[in-house]
Amino acid sequence: LVLKEPVTIRVILATALIVGGCVIIVVFGASSADIMTVPMLMDYYKSPSYIAYLVCMFVMAVGFYILYRYGKNLQSKREAPHYWDRLMPVSYVLFCAPIGTQSVLFSKTVSVLMRATFAGDSQLGYWFTYVMLIAFIITSVFW
Numbered sequence: 001l002v003l004k005e006p007v008t009i010r011v012i013l014a015t016a017l018i019v020g021g022c023v024i025i026v027v028f029g030a031s032s033a034d035i036m037t038v039p040m041l042m043d044y045y046k047s048p049s050y051i052a053y054l055v056c057m058f059v060m061a062v063g064f065y066i067l068y069r070y071g072k073n074l075q076s077k078r079e080a081p082h083y084w085d086r087l088m089p090v091s092y093v094l095f096c097a098p099i100g101t102q103s104v105l106f107s108k109t110v111s112v113l114m115r116a117t118f119a120g121d122s123q124l125g126y127w128f129t130y131v132m133l134i135a136f137i138i139t140s141v142f143w
Contacts, residue, residue, distance in 0.1 A: 035116045038126040041109055057098035064095035103139035110136050 005011075044050060068091040074080035075088070109132045113123040123129050 035119055035121070036112050037116055037121060038113065038123050038128045041112070041132075042128055057102070061095055061098040064091045067091040068095055099139055099142055103136065103142075106132055106136035106139055 068088065071080060071084045071088045071091060074084060110129075113129050113132065117123045
């Protein structure tokens with residue numbers, strides 16, 4: 001059991017597809033040699049478009065988590081209509097996806113800050129660096 005769910009061939013195949021997609025993104029994604037600093041990154045994180053995106057992702061994650069828990073409750077009582085068998089995995093994925101995307105974003109931010117630090121421009125004196133590191137760890141552990 002993983003997360004109290006049985007590991008099936010379908011789960012293994014889905015995981016392999018996800019990992020394969022991540023590998024393709026890394027291999028063929030644009031690589032930038034730009035070294036950014038905390039003030040530059042903070043400007044990105046404070047932009048209204050990112051804040052709107054973050055609010056939408058939070059609302060989406062909470063909404064689909066509530067839907068998922070409701071479906072699990074119905075299934076445990078054996079009161080779930082047949083369509084919940086298909087809706088449950090979709091609601092779970094849509095609940096986890098926003099957290100996973102933030103994990104990737106935070107990991108990229110931490111790696112950019114570490115690259116700047118290793119290049120001689122220490123970013124360790126900023127509180128933002130530690131907030132990003134903690135956010136990365138939390139989202140990674142969850143995901």
